[in-house]
Each structure stands twice: as C-alpha cells, then as structure tokens.
Amino acid sequence: MERWNYVIRNAKLTGARSVDIAIKDDRIADIADNIAETGIEEIDAHGQLVTVPLVDAHIHLDATLTVPERTTNHSGTLLEGIQRWSEIKPDLTVEDVKTRAREAILWEVAHGTLQIRSHVDICDEKLTALHALRELKDEMAELVDLQLVAFPQEGVLCYPHGQELMETALHEGADIVGGIPHYEWTREDGIRELEYVFELAHREGRMIDVHCDETDDPESRFVETMARLTKVYEWEGRVSASHTTAMHSYNPAYGFKLRRILRQSDMAIIANPLTNVVLQGRFDDFPKRRGMAPIKELDAYGIPVALGFDCIMDPWYPLGTGNLLQAAWMALHLGHMTGAQEMERVFRMATVNGQSVFYPGQPNDLVAGRPADLVIWDAPSAIEALRLLPVAQTVMRHGHIVAQAEPSRHQVYYQGQNLTVNFRPRTAR
Ligand code: FE2
Numbered sequence: 001m002e003r004w005n006y007v008i009r010n011a012k013l014t015g016a017r018s019v020d021i022a023i024k025d026d027r028i029a030d031i032a033d034n035i036a037e038t039g040i041e042e043i044d045a046h047g048q049l050v051t052v053p054l055v056d057a058h059i060h061l062d063a064t065l066t067v068p069e070r071t072t073n074h075s076g077t078l079l080e081g082i083q084r085w086s087e088i089k090p091d092l093t094v095e096d097v098k099t100r101a102r103e104a105i106l107w108e109v110a111h112g113t114l115q116i117r118s119h120v121d122i123c124d125e126k127l128t129a130l131h132a133l134r135e136l137k138d139e140m141a142e143l144v145d146l147q148l149v150a151f152p153q154e155g156v157l158c159y160p161h162g163q164e165l166m167e168t169a170l171h172e173g174a175d176i177v178g179g180i181p182h183y184e185w186t187r188e189d190g191i192r193e194l195e196y197v198f199e200l201a202h203r204e205g206r207m208i209d210v211h212c213d214e215t216d217d218p219e220s221r222f223v224e225t226m227a228r229l230t231k232v233y234e235w236e237g238r239v240s241a242s243h244t245t246a247m248h249s250y251n252p253a254y255g256f257k258l259r260r261i262l263r264q265s266d267m268a269i270i271a272n273p274l275t276n277v278v279l280q281g282r283f284d285d286f287p288k289r290r291g292m293a294p295i296k297e298l299d300a301y302g303i304p305v306a307l308g309f310d311c312i313m314d315p316w317y318p319l320g321t322g323n324l325l326q327a328a329w330m331a332l333h334l335g336h337m338t339g340a341q342e343m344e345r346v347f348r349m350a351t352v353n354g355q356s357v358f359y360p361g362q363p364n365d366l367v368a369g370r371p372a373d374l375v376i377w378d379a380p381s382a383i384e385a386l387r388l389l390p391v392a393q394t395v396m397r398h399g400h401i402v403a404q405a406e407p408s409r410h411q412v413y414y415q416g417q418n419l420t421v422n423f424r425p426r427t428a429r
Contacts, residue, residue: 004029005399006372007039011050013366014344014382018047023372026398030368043394049377049385051347052366053114053395054324055354058209058242058270058308060151061101061118061136062092062129065313073315078214078279081316082153082183088315089124097132104312105136105144108322110403112375112392114144115358117209117308119151119178119242122169123159134173143402147358149209150174156196157189163196170204177201179210181222182246190222198229207238207360209270214243216280216289218250224258227265236266237360242308244269244293245276255294259301268357269303271295271349272310273330275317292334299345306354307331324350325389332386340383347382372399378407388423 006023013019020035021028063085067073071084101118108116120130130148137146150169156162156179170177179197181190194210201208213220223241230239247255262269271293280291295305307327311317320326328350332338337346355364363370378390395403410421 004035004037004039006041006043006396007035007037008043008045008050008376010047011045011376012047012380014049014051014347016381021050021366021374023396023399026371028366028368028370028372028374031366043376045376047380048393049379049381050366051375051377051382052351052355052364053373053375053397054112054350055115055117055306055358056108056113056309056322056324057117057240057306057354057357058272058310059104059116059118059322060121060311060314061104061116061133062097062120063088063311063314063316064104065100067313067315067318071315073318075282076278077282078316081279081314084315085121086154089121092124092128092132094128094132094135097129098136101133101136102140104322105140105146107312108309108324109143109395110392110405111321111323111325112377112395112403113322113324114373114395114397114402115147115354116144117147117149117176117358119149119209119211120169120174121153122150122165122174123152123154123162125161125165127165127169127172130169130173137173143397145358147176148174149176149178151178151211152180155180155183156193158183158185166200170200170206176207176209177204179208179212181210181225182213182215182217182220191225194222194225194229198233198235201238202233202235207240208235209240209242212241212244213246214276215246216249216283216291217246220246221254223247224261227258227261227267230265230267239265240268240270240306240357242270243272243276245280245291247293248280248289248291255297259298259303262298262303263301267303268306268353269293269295269298270306270308270357271331272308272327273334274320274327275310277330277334278317290334292331294335295331295346295349296335296337296342299349304353304356305349306357307349323389325385329386329389343383343386347386373397378405
C-alpha cells in the first residue's frame with residue numbers, strides 16, 4: 001500500500017465539507033471523506049478551513065518598502081506617486097531591489113500567498129528592477145511562483161525608446177506584456193499603445209496585463225479597446241485589465257455594455273482596493289468616490305475578478321504587510337458584498353480566481369493531481385476568514401511546509417479571572 005508523505009485530517013473545504021487530504025511528493029494525491037492509509041506525517045486541521053493559496057495578482061515589488069525613508073507622497077495622488085518613484089529610480093541597484101522585494105515576498109508567503117504577479121517598471125534604460133526581479137524569481141522559486149510584467153510606468157509612446165524597452169524587457173526576463181494607455185498624452189496615443197501591446201504580445205506569445213483606466217475620469221474608456229483587441233487577436237483567456245477604476249464612474253448604460261463585451265472577450269479584471277481607495281477621489285470635493293472597479297457587478301455578470309495588494313510601503317501606499325486577506329476585506333466593504341454568498345465570492349477572488357488568472361486553463365481549486373500548494377487557516381470558513389483575518393497556520397508549497405504561524409490568542413483579566421478571547425462566537429459559522 002502506498003504511503004502518503006502527509007495526510008491532513010479534518011480539513012474544511014470552502015463548501016463546508018470536511019475531508020482528509022493525502023499528499024504524495026509535490027502533489028495532492030487524494031481528497032476523500034476518510035483516507036484509511038496513514039501518512040508519514042499526520043496533520044490534524046481541527047475542522048479549520050483549507051484552501052488553495054492566496055494569489056497576489058498585482059503588486060509592484062520593485063517599488064516596495066521605499067517609504068518613509070526615501071520619499072513621501074504629499075498629495076496622495078497617483079500622479080505624485082509616479083513622480084516620487086521616478087526620482088528614486090536612478091538610484092536603484094540590483095541588490096537594493098532584491099533586498100526589498102525578497103523581504104516583501106517573505107511577508108506575502110507568511111500570509112499564505114504563493115503566487116505573485118509583479119509589474120516591473122521598464123522605463124529605465126538600465127532595466128535595473130527587471131534584472132533584479134528576474135534573479136529573485138529563480139532564487140525564490142522553491143517558495144513562490146513569480147510572474148513579471150513589463151510595465152511602462154511612464155508610458156510607451158510618451159517615454160523615450162518606450163517600445164525598445166518593452167521588447168528588451170521581454171527578451172531579458174519579463175513574462176507578460178503590460179501597458180498604461182491612460183497615461184499617454186492623448187486618447188489616440190492610448191489606443192496606439194494598446195494596439196502595440198497586443199501586437200507585441202501576439203508576436204511573442206505572451207499574456208497581457210495592462211494598467212487600464214486607473215483614473216476617476218469617466219471619459220477614460222480604454223478597457224473597451226482591450227476587449228476589442230482581445231477578440232481581434234483571438235487572445236481570449238490571456239488578457240487582464242488591472243485597476244480599471246474609471247469603471248466606478250461610468251454611467252449604468254455604458255457599464256452594462258462594457259460588462260457584456262468583457263464577458264465575450266473572456267478578459268479578467270484585477271482590482272486593487274487598498275491602494276485605489278486611497279489614490280482615487282483625490283480631486284473630488286464631497287461626496288468622494290470609492291475608486292474601486294465594480295467587482296460585485298462584474299462578478300455577477302460572470303467576469304473573472306482577482307485581487308492584488310498592489311503596494312507595500314511605496315510612493316502610492318504607505319502601509320501594508322502584503323496580507324491579501326486585507327485586500328479582500330477592503331474589497332468586500334467597498335463593493336457592498338456583505339451577503340453570505342457574496343463574501344464567499346470575495347474569498348474566491350483572492351484564491352481560486354487568482355489561480356485561474358495565474359495559470360489559465362489549469363485546475364484552480366483543491367483537487368487530486370494538483371500541486372500540493374495549500375493553506376490551513378485559523379478559521380473554519382471563508383466568511384470567518386474574512387471577518388477574523390486569521391493567520392495562515394500552515395502554508396504548504398509543492399508538498400513541503402514553507403510557513404507556519406501560531407493562532408493569536410488574547411487574555412482579558414476580569415473579576416479576578418483570566419479569560420481567553422479569540423473573537424469566535426459560541427456557535428461559529
Ligand atoms: Fe498597479
């Protein structure tokens with residue numbers, strides 16, 4: 001009889017089913033109500049939730065951990081963030097970028113994230129950040145899957161040698177073609193940039209992930225061009241639009257039209273609620289807009305939505321520890337997704353939807369045959385995970401435990417008693 005490396009017992013799946021999970025080498029070998037064979041190691045999950053890892057579908061690891069020491073964004077706007085970052089860029093070194101990004105990756109893994117898509121600013125003649133993150137991708141491969149997006153932070157057409165830098169970046173380690181059409185000087189140039197992005201991605205056989213319509217301007221409508229080009233190039237399932245905050249300001253009739261063509265082009269939307277609720281609305285008086293893509297409406301229409309942390313202590317967002325559950329928590333609030341099924345949908349955005357964006361066409365949830373990448377949470381359900389923001393008790397990558405954490409416990413001293421409080425109601429959901 002085959003002996004499993006691990007058997008995780010009494011594991012709660014998101015559908016509330018309680019199962020055992022057998023792991024052989026780097027794969028999930030079996031998931032069943034009761035697995036008779038013992039593992040070389042046995043783990044009792046004690047009825048806690050077990051899921052695929054969190055996916056941080058959008059972050060900027062090159063800029064991470066640069067505040068407050070090196071710069072501060074006084075206006076809090078996206079545009080000042082880009083200006084402050086452009087002042088830091090000339091001083092970047094490979095070792096500096098690697099040191100900061102390595103730290104951020106360790107934080108993300110500790111929180112249960114094992115797939116990270118990082119945009120890398122290629123508006124730099126030396127491509128320092130790209131070379132650094134390319135090295136780090138290999139060095140940290142045992143811990144995390146890293147996808148690198150060639151991201152033209154200061155534009156393609158409006159930046160000197162923008163096209164050459166994009167192409168060089170793809171040949172020197174970037175995996176995915178990025179873009180930023182709303183940053184070009186004119187709408188026409190924004191469309192030309194997108195036409196270039198799709199032509200390049202098609203020629204090189206790459207996925208696409210464009211910063212698109214990250215503005216409060218309801219006239220910014222480049223996502224529709226992405227949908228059209230996705231159909232023209234037959235690139236369905238390989239294209240993501242990130243941020244897309246202008247959607248928040250579109251009129252309902254146009255929003256409906258856009259959702260329809262997004263679904264037809266099989267594009268994904270990647271929302272970054274923590275950063276965008278801070279950056280957007282900065283030009284508003286009152287009321288101030290929330291500035292997040294309308295994830296509830298997109299999800300209800302069948303459009304894949306994933307989530308990103310976007311920024312950890314950088315010129316655009318001064319806080320953060322890379323805990324994607326915080327991004328999901330914020331998304332739930334900003335998106336009015338407080339119904340029970342809606343909260344479970346938000347948890348899926350942070351986990352299985354991200355897996356689909358990261359590995360198109362592959363199984364996105366815990367099934368036999370999938371790599372043994374999983375998290376045992378200190379919470380019994382997806383809803384409780386979003387309420388408690390628990391620690392990732394055990395994080396497993398390719399069949400090896402790569403991170404562990406102790407559940408937080410609190411003592412309250414009351415009437416001579418020492419009471420343990422763990423924020424769980426007597427009848428846990
Ligand atoms: Fe971003």
